[in-house]
Amino acid sequence: MYPIVTITDHCRKCYSCVRSCPVKAIKVEKSYTEIIAERCIGCGNCMSHCPQHAKVIADNVAVTNEHLSSGEPVVAVLGCSFPSFFHHCSPGQLSAGLRRLGFVEVHEGASGVELIAGEYRDAIDNAKLPLISSHCPAVVDLVERHYPQLIENLVGVVTHMVAMGRFLKQVWEGKAKVIYISSCIAGKFEVQAEQTKGAVDVLLTYRELESIFKERGIDLATLEEEPLDGKEPHMGRIFPLSQGSFQAFGIEADPLDTEVVTAEGEVNVMGIIKDLAAGRISPKLVDLRFCYDGCIGGPGRNQALTEFSRRNLVISHHRKRIPYRTSQAYLDAAPVSLSRTFADKYAKLPTPKAGDVKKILHATNKFTQKDELNCRACGYRTCREYAVAVFQGLADLEMCLPHNLQQLEEERGRLIEKYELAKRELDRYGDEFIVGSDRNTLEVLDQIKQVGPTPTTVLVRGESGTGKELAARAIHRYSKRNDKPLVTVNCTTITDSLLESELFGHKKGSFTGAIMEKKGLFEAAHGGTIFLDEIGDITPKLQAELLRVLDLGEVRPVGGTAAKRVDVRLIAATNKSLEDGVREGWFREDLYYRLNVFSITMPPLRERVESIPQLAHYFLEKARKKLNKHIDGIEERAVSAMVKYPWPGNIREMQNVIERAAVLTHDEIIKLGNLPLAFAESYAEEAEDVFDLRSFKKEREPHVLRVEKKLIQRYLADAGGNVSKAAQLANIPRRTFYRLLAKHGLKGRTIRAREEAED
Numbered sequence: 001m002y003p004i005v006t007i008t009d010h011c012r013k014c015y016s017c018v019r020s021c022p023v024k025a026i027k028v029e030k031s032y033t034e035i036i037a038e039r040c041i042g043c044g045n046c047m048s049h050c051p052q053h054a055k056v057i058a059d060n061v062a063v064t065n066e067h068l069s070s071g072e073p074v075v076a077v078l079g080c081s082f083p084s085f086f087h088h089c090s091p092g093q094l095s096a097g098l099r100r101l102g103f104v105e106v107h108e109g110a111s112g113v114e115l116i117a118g119e120y121r122d123a124i125d126n127a128k129l130p131l132i133s134s135h136c137p138a139v140v141d142l143v144e145r146h147y148p149q150l151i152e153n154l155v156g157v158v159t160h161m162v163a164m165g166r167f168l169k170q171v172w173e174g175k176a177k178v179i180y181i182s183s184c185i186a187g188k189f190e191v192q193a194e195q196t197k198g199a200v201d202v203l204l205t206y207r208e209l210e211s212i213f214k215e216r217g218i219d220l221a222t223l224e225e226e227p228l229d230g231k232e233p234h235m236g237r238i239f240p241l242s243q244g245s246f247q248a249f250g251i252e253a254d255p256l257d258t259e260v261v262t263a264e265g266e267v268n269v270m271g272i273i274k275d276l277a278a279g280r281i282s283p284k285l286v287d288l289r290f291c292y293d294g295c296i297g298g299p300g301r302n303q304a305l306t307e308f309s310r311r312n313l314v315i316s317h318h319r320k321r322i323p324y325r326t327s328q329a330y331l332d333a334a335p336v337s338l339s340r341t342f343a344d345k346y347a348k349l350p351t352p353k354a355g356d357v358k359k360i361l362h363a364t365n366k367f368t369q370k371d372e373l374n375c376r377a378c379g380y381r382t383c384r385e386y387a388v389a390v391f392q393g394l395a396d397l398e399m400c401l402p403h404n405l406q407q408l409e410e411e412r413g414r415l416i417e418k419y420e421l422a423k424r425e426l427d428r429y430g431d432e433f434i435v436g437s438d439r440n441t442l443e444v445l446d447q448i449k450q451v452g453p454t455p456t457t458v459l460v461r462g463e464s465g466t467g468k469e470l471a472a473r474a475i476h477r478y479s480k481r482n483d484k485p486l487v488t489v490n491c492t493t494i495t496d497s498l499l500e501s502e503l504f505g506h507k508k509g510s511f512t513g514a515i516m517e518k519k520g521l522f523e524a525a526h527g528g529t530i531f532l533d534e535i536g537d538i539t540p541k542l543q544a545e546l547l548r549v550l551d552l553g554e555v556r557p558v559g560g561t562a563a564k565r566v567d568v569r570l571i572a573a574t575n576k577s578l579e580d581g582v583r584e585g586w587f588r589e590d591l592y593y594r595l596n597v598f599s600i601t602m603p604p605l606r607e608r609v610e611s612i613p614q615l616a617h618y619f620l621e622k623a624r625k626k627l628n629k630h631i632d633g634i635e636e637r638a639v640s641a642m643v644k645y646p647w648p649g650n651i652r653e654m655q656n657v658i659e660r661a662a663v664l665t666h667d668e669i670i671k672l673g674n675l676p677l678a679f680a681e682s683y684a685e686e687a688e689d690v691f692d693l694r695s696f697k698k699e700r701e702p703h704v705l706r707v708e709k710k711l712i713q714r715y716l717a718d719a720g721g722n723v724s725k726a727a728q729l730a731n732i733p734r735r736t737f738y739r740l741l742a743k744h745g746l747k748g749r750t751i752r753a754r755e756e757a758e759d
């Protein structure tokens with residue numbers, strides 16, 4: 001199993017691991033970062049620096065427990081730095097605890113240091129090349145995986161851990177398992193490496209051991225001390241300290257000696273290795289440890305203690321007397337082979353060709369040296385290093401934070417623009433429909449339904465407030481683009497100079513105030529419809545540009561040369577006569593023909609009189625909702641006044657009049673008195689007409705009656721007073737004739753006789 005694993009759910013891609021990895025052994029996957037096993041040297045930096053604890057040591061607790069319960073003898077070896085971790089108990093108590101777990105013997109790894117000390121002294125004496133110490137497994141991995149040219153410089157001696165393993169296996173004739181307990185992560189690689197395999201069975205960290213004690217309920221500080229096993233080490237115990245290896249190996253070290261160089265910590269070690277690889281230095285021996293503070297600073301160290309305390313604990317352990325029980329087998333043991341070989345494990349990454357890096361830099365908006373911020377947010381030291389990593393498949397383009405921020409900022413701008421557009425639309429129109437059932441309105445609706453689904457440009461004409469914009473919206477709604485934006489622009493509300501940039505966008509710096517590139521409304525409407533209201537008011541320059549857009553289907557941002565393709569349907573509106581414009585020269589004839597492909601004329605409200613009551617109630621409903629006021633309806637007299645009123649401001653005026661009346665009324669009904677004075681006047685005129693009509697009726701009545709009486713008398717006379725005959729002559733029913741006689745107080749023959757007498 002690989003010694004360091006990623007808990008992918010915990011990884012938040014902060015790139016701390018990328019930043020802290022000295023050898024580019026981290027690959028960025030879609031949602032987490034992963035260790036590249038072939039490149040990793042086990043230094044544990046990625047683990048120590050991960051704020052989310054997403055990189056952890058692979059768990060060896062289970063395998064340890066398996067060995068302990070297998071019935072086979074298992075021997076524990078305590079790494080040299082153990083006193084700086086288990087400082088709440090004595091070594092004897094630790095030994096007792098380990099025995100309780102089932103270990104048959106407990107040794108100190110420091111004895112292994114003393115096993116290899118002689119080998120080191122010999123190697124130095126016989127050195128023909130600058131030697132690199134091989135007791136730090138991270139350094140060995142660094143050379144094997146990244147600087148294979150230095151493999152022959154490595155001292156061909158095993159680490160003290162492997163030395164101990166081999167020694168114990170020999171004494172136990174291979175019948176015991178050896179578990180080494182340490183703070184070193186790289187040691188886990190060494191346990192598995194081909195050249196050192198078999199010496200140690202498991203490398204358990206101090207923390208893992210601590211968790212086993214906890215799990216078993218063993219409190220070390222309360223235990224009776226038990227002796228440790230094997231040969232008691234001496235100077236080997238100071239090996240884990242910074243520069244402790246020379247004393248432990250018995251090598252005279254002079255601080256002024258340039259032949260024997262010692263270095264600890266990533267930066268120093270990397271520097272020396274690079275110098276050696278480049279042939280810049282050639283000392284006799286470089287003694288290296290990848291961890292700062294030597295082996296007491298390993299990734300599995302006790303982090304609650306300072307380096308100073310850890311150092312003191314190791315030194316005081318060295319000075320103390322420790323209970324030991326050394327069996328004869330260890331005293332009689334034959335020497336064991338401590339040599340080893342190394343392998344070339346170099347895994348080459350692809351090298352970018354000329355232009356590859358540039359292409360990647362361009363993709364993250366870096367065109368000049370100044371654009372390369374080298375901010376390290378991606379984890380790489382420079383933008384170029386990062387671009388190379390992208391090329392090598394280790395990093396991806398999304399890791400560049402400044403680029404991401406810029407993109408987000410742009411996206412935010414686009415969203416704000418979209419939001420503003422949508423809000424503007426919603427505020428003004430909501431989901432309004434064309435109301436009205438008069439002949440003219442129905443005709444317009446028919447035209448809208450016909451032209452809507454086609455891609456044809458539409459020119460909507462009509463007086464102000466007749467619903468031209470509403471018609472444009474309806475056309476868009478009936479079109480096949482109704483899932484795409486409808487962008488409306490009133491050409492008179494923006495100054496001429498700004499309108500052009502508003503419509504077509506502008507390049508950064510194209511005019512004062514153009515601090516960043518801006519997309520135009522034509523682009524915002526891409527795929528949908530643009531409605532240009534008051535088209536008769538645009539400048540000749542804009543007319544020319546608009547013609548270009550309509551002819552070529554592309555826009556040219558202000559200050560830019562490159563055109564952008566747009567797919568936009570145009571609906572224009574005007575209340576001006578464009579024909580007059582063409583005649584008088586203020587409107588381009590070619591644009592006029594381009595716009596006037598299909599024209600719809602919105603009738604004025606005075607030509608939709610039949611729909612006035614319906615519209616009035618529709619707007620009352622809207623006002624009621626807007627004002628949240630309880631209003632039942634509109635008084636009959638007020639409706640009549642509206643029907644009579646000429647509505648110069650058309651439907652918009654009606655909407656305003658009703659909303660105003662709804663505000664003013666104190667009753668639950670809108671009355672004539674709530675309408676502007678002009679309505680009361682038009683109502684009074686109508687009332688006067690009615691009065692005149694009545695007086696006419698009054699005047700006419702007596703004349704009609706007189707003529708009617710005379711006629712009846714004549715028919716009666718002609719019929720010789722015979723009523724039936726008279727009715728026949730008059731061609732009306734007899735019953736009706738009798739009613740008329742009664743109405744005028746006449747009688748058949750008597751009438752005649754009297755008439756004759758009168759004559």
Ligand SMILES: Nc1ncnc2c1ncn2[C@@H]1O[C@H](COP(=O)(O)OP(=O)(O)OP(=O)(O)O)[C@@H](O)[C@H]1O
Nearest residue numbers: 432433434435463464465466467468469470651652
């Ligand atoms: N038939 C209708 N049914 C319902 N509401 C209407 C109708 N016609 C117009 N309106 C409303 O009247 C108001 C004015 O309409 P619109 O803005 O479409 O007119 P316009 O002709 O474009 O005006 P202008 O020429 O001044 O721009 C809007 O609130 C609109 O919703």
